[in-house]
Amino acid sequence: MKPATFDYLRPASATEAIDALGTHPDSKILAGGQSLIPMMNMRLARPAVLVDIGAIAELQGIAADGSLRIGATTRQSDVLAHPAVRRRWPLVAAALRHVGHPATRARGTVGGTIAHGEPAAEVPAVMLALDATFTVQARGGTRPVAADAFFLGHYTTVLDDDELLTSVEVPDTGAAHWGFAEVARRHGDYALTGAAVRLRTDDDGVVTDARVALFAVAARPLRSAAAEERLLGSRLGDAGAAGDAGQVALTDVGDDTVADDSFVSATYRREATAAMVRRAVLEAATNPRGEA
Ligand code: FAD
Helix, strand or coil, rough: CCCCCCEECCCCCCHHHHHHHCCCCEEEEECCCCCCCHHCCCCCCCCEEECCCCCHHHHEEECCHHHHHHHCCCCCHHHCCCCHHHHHHHHHHHHCCCCEEEEEEEECEHHHHHHHHCCCCHHHHHHHHCEEEEEEEEEEEEEEEHHHEEECCCEEEEECCEEEEEEEECCCCCCCEEEEEEEEECCCCCEEEEEEEEEEEEECCCCEEEEEEECCCCCCCCHHHCCCCHHCCCCCCCCHHHHHHHHHHHHHHHHECCCCCCCCCHHHHHHHHHHHHHHHHHHHCCCCCCCC
């Protein structure tokens, strides 16, 4: 199918893009188009105006001095290829390898995969595990939004229709331990479930700080406080603690579990989630830590 007719704007600045969103109520931002265009072709989205932000230089780029700052329209493939990301934020790189395919990553943007609000997307969960902050710009100015407060449900975020996600800020995670695990029907498909884990330990390998983020099991990415609590005080690589963390993570998913769908049952998704948490936690004991 082909999209319904639409007008096309290509603003040169974030301010211009925001003005266009405010002027045209039935408009949508176009970034890499790897989600929006298929939805338009299937007539699942029928914006009257497309505001293409691809030419806005201020939204592009990666800065990695101290924290990691990624401009919203930075291509997923550029972040994956960035040496500092691979060295200091290996969890980001690990997740990006699971996002679609090289061809989609060459067009898809980091801001798009966050703003899209797809529950099975890997990058949003990693941003929760790394305590990232998103900068959102509107006509009245900009506001920071913690990743943990950004996602509300299926394709639903705190973004208003006239707001633009301009950048992502990931704190310096130092020499943290990290693990990432997902199950998908084929590599590059959306995950059926998955977990992203970031752990800090003391000199004896005892966990002093834990983040466990789940994706694809509920209507939005979510952190599991119960799993994080279980890991605190445990020894890195402790299989019993890893297994317990997987089980208690399900208590944080609760009734929010994605129902049976054409791919898998809710029961499978829950059991696989517990296994992915366990696998990511155990992987954190052996993965080379990010550089401080
Ligand atoms: P677009 O498609 O241009 O936009 C997506 C949505 O976000 C739109 O509603 C748009 O208005 C909004 N938006 C975009 N940028 C902004 C912004 N800066 N501010 C406010 N709103 C914005 N993704 C995964 O996570 N995991 C996968 O395994 C995966 N597999 C894929 C396989 C295929 C074959 C394809 C085609 C896509 C796949 N994707 C997957 C999706 C891909 O990662 C998309 O790039 C991503 O979901 C959206 O990014 P985009 O830049 O293409 O955004």
